[in-house]
Amino acid sequence: MNRRRSPRPVSADDLLATLGRLTAQARVGAEFQRARVELAEALQREMLPASLPDVPGLRTAACYSPARGGLEVGGDWYDGFRLGDGSLAFSIGDVQGHDVEAAAFMGQIRIALRAVAAAASDPGDVLARANDLLLSVGRDLFATCSFLRFDPRTWRLEGARAGHIPAVWATVDGAYGIAEDEGGLPLGVLAGGDYPVTARSLGRAGAYVLLTDGVVEGPSFPIATGLGQVARVVRDGAAADPEELAAEVLRVADSTGHADDAAVLVLRHDAPPGR
Template sequence: MSRTRPPDDGDELLARLGALTAQARERAVLQRSQVELAIALQRGMLPRDLPSADGFHLAVRYAPATHGLSVGGDWYDAFRLPDGRIAMSIGDVQGHNIEAAAFMGQVRAGLRALASVTGDPGDLLARTNELLLSLGSDLFATCTFLRLDPATGVLESARAGHIPCVWATADGRSGIADNDGGGPPLGILPGIQYPVTRYVLTTGGVFVLVTDGVVEGPSMHVDEGLDQVVRLAGIAAVAGLDAAALAAAVIKGAERVGHSDDAAVLVIGHDAVRGPRTQP
């Protein structure tokens, strides 16, 4: 015997589908608003101007995540210290949401505030690590902090779980500055000491700092990505390209990694004629 559906069942089903569609639309709008807020928060906390010194130039490039509703917590920063040296940082917060963007702001603000107390990169990362632990957040951040002395060309660097820097000199040598070993990311373990490594940025030389979105993704292993940056830095140093041109080339190369993550690049270039220097 056939069973017939009451005539109002179809109307009820359509009404339920309509309600679910409206709820999904509202959630999508809310999520999109959160992403837009996080991106605005990120951009608002990145520095508008970069410090400069005779013969040294900084250049940055930043590409926010553009896939779906993801938003990351990458940042870069550069500012002058009280003693005239230039501080630089680059980093990446775990997570892809508005909380990650807000935590990024806390890390960046903490680094700036503590830099007025100590400019030593290792001590600064150790103090920032303790500060973040005191906040009780579940998030953590990788970071590289550098201090440049324009009078000597000396770069002091400390890393907290971050991608190592890349260097290149005008005489055709280039490589990855990974001999410091670094330490764990910020906000995970208390009582960590971060070793400091010193380099000298020679005439025509460059240092390149990146976040992992530049060198690692579904289509590229991190080693391959870093090798790509090494090649670009080597070409730029030998050809005498400025820091801005190199930063643009590195961020363009990030398209090959197949990622949906943020990508940030910071380049330090030395274009003045100075006396002999010890090579990195």
């Protein structure tokens, strides 16, 4: 007859040894994850522009807030640069994922947009070319994006969207709204994508504001609600300094409960010269 051996009683020393081993493993894992987060944050800081372009009558400002929950890092970005014909280009976007790979992909997209913008005919062409270029890299990531081009000679603003949330606009005389322009698929999803272009003549002084969904969306806070709140902020601050307006828009994120990162890009424009 076989007898089962009684298990050896677990002593306090055994429990302490096990606890110490698990604690050491958790510490190593946490330190590794923290190192990845610090690397991603450093990549983001270095890849965001140190300054934004402007011209007489058009002032720009941007705000960025990193992810506020846990150890995640987002891939939001904004950018602005001059084109060879004298116009100004602006972009904002959000990369899928929250890690070093997302931050690195964000840098690739910024470079791709700058590279193709010099030869593209309009913002829709910029997004189409950048989309195909990113697909050729073979990364399993995608990104939403809005791309604008401002012509200081005509005071005309052209824009296209790749799956990104709409911009918000307002004029100093109290008009305001959400720019629900037609858009295309996010970048990196499907080759040969089409990105319709919407053109606006900035006939009255005001503000045009681009943002990422981290500003306006939360677990129980629909995007439509957040966009409405931002629209009211932009209406009230259409004549304000662009840095102040960008900061006020970013504060909307505090009410959404969203832990994602967030970015805001403000174009504060006067009426066309001579008007």
